[in-house]
Amino acid sequence: MCGSYVVATLTAVTLRYSTTKQSVLKQRSCLTKLKQCYLILVTSLRGSAVIGLFPAYSEGDDVVIEHGDGKQSTCHMLRQQIKAGKSDVYVGTADFIGARGSGDHMGFFSCSVFGSVKMAGKHEEEGDDYNGLLVKSLADRLVEALAEHLHLKIRKEIWGYDKSESLDANDLHAIKYQGTRPAPGYPSLPDHALKDVLWDVMKVKENTGTILTDSYAMEPPPSVCGLYIAHPDSYYFNLGQVALDQVVDYASRKSLTVLDVEDALDTVLGYEPKK
Numbered sequence: 422m423c424g425s426y427v428v429a430t431l432t433a434v435t436l437r438y439s440t441t442k443q444s445v446l447k448q449r450s451c452l453t454k455l456k457q458c459y460l461i462l463v464t465s466l467r468g469s470a471v472i473g474l475f476p477a478y479s480e481g482d483d484v485v486i487e488h489g490d491g492k493q494s495t496c497h498m499l500r501q502q503i504k505a506g507k508s509d510v511y512v513g514t515a516d517f518i519g520a521r522g523s524g525d526h527m528g529f530f531s532c533s534v535f536g537s538v539k540m541a542g543k544h545e546e547e548g549d550d551y552n553g554l555l556v557k558s559l560a561d562r563l564v565e566a567l568a569e570h571l572h573l574k575i576r577k578e579i580w581g582y583d584k585s586e587s588l589d590a591n592d593l594h595a596i597k598y599q600g601t602r603p604a605p606g607y608p609s610l611p612d613h614a615l616k617d618v619l620w621d622v623m624k625v626k627e628n629t630g631t632i633l634t635d636s637y638a639m640e641p642p643p644s645v646c647g648l649y650i651a652h653p654d655s656y657y658f659n660l661g662q663v664a665l666d667q668v669v670d671y672a673s674r675k676s677l678t679v680l681d682v683e684d685a686l687d688t689v690l691g692y693e694p695k696k
Contacts, residue, residue, distance in 0.1 A: 465536055465540065466534050466535065466536040466537055466540075466560060466563065467534070467535045467536055468532065468533070468534050468535075468563065468564070468567050469532065469533055469535060469629040469630060469631070470530065470531065470532035470533070470567060470571055470629060471530070471531055471532075471623050471624075471625055471628040471629050472528060472529065472530040472531075472571055472575065472579070472623075472649075473488075473528060473529045473530075473622060473623045474526055474527075474528045474575075474579065474580055474649070475487060475488050475526060475527060475528070475529070475622070476524075476525075476526055477518050477519075477525055477526055477527035478518060478519060478520055478521040478522070478523060478525060479515040479516070479518040479519065479520055479521075480495075480515075480521070481515070481674075482497075482498050482499065482500050482513050482515050482674075483495050483496060483497050483498055483515060483674060484496040484498060484514070484515050484518050484527060485521075486527060486618075486622065488622050494618050494621065494622055495618075495674075496527075496615060496618055496648075497612070497615070497671065497674050497675050498513050498514045498515045498610070499513060499610075499611070499612070499660055499663055499667065499671060499686075500512070500513035500515075500660075500667065501513065501658070501660055501661055502661065502662070502663055502664050502667060502691070503661040503662055503691070512658055514603065514609055514610065514648075514650070517601075517650050517652035517654070517655040518650070518652070526580070526651070527648060527649065527650060528575060528580065528648065528649025528650075528651075529618075529619045529622060529623055529646075529647075529648060529649070530568065530571055530572075530575075530602070530645075530646060530647060530648075530649065531619060531620075531623065531625045531629060531631055531639075531644070531645070531646040532564055532567045532568055532571060532629075532644070532645055532646070533564060533629060533630070533631045533639070533641055533643060533644040533645075534560045534563050534564045534567070534641065534643040534644075535630065535641055536560075537556050537557060537559075537560030537641065537642075537643055538641055538642065540556050541553040541554075541556040541557050541560075544556060557642075557643075560643040561642075561643050563643065564643040564644060564645050565645060567645075568602070568645045568647075569593060572598075572602050572649070573586075573593075575649050576598060576599065576600065576651075580649070580651060582599065582600070582651040583598070583599045583600070586598060586599070596657070599651065599653050600649065600650050600651045600652065600653075600655055601648075601650045601655045601656065601657055602647045602648060602649055602650070603647055603648055603650070603657065604645065604646060604647030604648070605619075605637070605646070605647070607647075607657070608657075608658070608659040608660055609657065609658050609659065609660050610648075610660075611660060611686055611688060611689045612685050612686060613637035613685070614637065614675075614685060616633055616637050616639075616646060617633070619646055620633050625646070631644050660689060661689070661691075662689055662690065662691030663686065663689055663690065663691055664691050664692065665692055668682050668683060668686065668690070671686075680694075
């Protein structure tokens with residue numbers, strides 16, 4: 422199933438240019454090379470993933486998850502402060518998680534593809550930048566396909582909140598499934614520090630080998646992580662800019678200085694911070 426998603430994506434990307442006979446033949450030739458490269462990749466690379474489903478409840482703008490022997494971890498979230506379109510609702514991710522005692526859950530996932538960095542590096546050492554780029558690009562598509570497949574398993578089997586789902590690849594690309602899987606760094610979750618919670622709760626490094634750097638980059642580069650939210654009304658949204666009052670509140674909730682939070686949220690600040 423992962424492979425079908427990747428091939429469908431490559432087909433859509435590769436054949437969206439000119440429709441002249443000559444260009445179509447050239448594109449088909451390129452697609453054949455891509456498929457050959459893909460077949461080599463799937464027999465040479467290794468995918469690794471970990472997923473977790475935890476009791477969770479919203480607490481203000483945050484989400485608290487319960488794990489282990491009575492342990493709790495808090496996912497600190499933010500809320501829209503600028504009106505989006507005609508809606509008078511200023512949404513936050515915590516809105517899609519039930520209150521304490523609701524019996525709600527939230528999921529985490531992390532998945533990676535190992536081996537592409539070494540393979541691409543070998544091509545580049547030989548002066549073959551083209552195939553090096555192909556390896557990197559296809560590894561990126563493979564890890565996205567793995568994330569898509571894991572989300573499908575969550576919806577229909579592991580969590581099973583939509584067992585009757587019957588969607589094709591086009592439906593998945595159009596996000597017609599129930600729930601969302603936002604990732605730290607997404608427009609709704611701009612603070613990459615949320616990854617710390619995932620790595621701690623799921624023991625990502627121990628279970629998959631994926632490393633989280635001090636700057637919150639994931640190694641190997643073909644890696645994806647995020648949350649699973651099942652609420653039928655949940656959707657992907659853009660947080661937009663945040664004001665100083667929310668930054669101060671967010672810093673208090675995280676026990677950080679305002680300056681630290683401003684550095685972490687510099688791309689979404691709705692004001693010029695004082696230096």
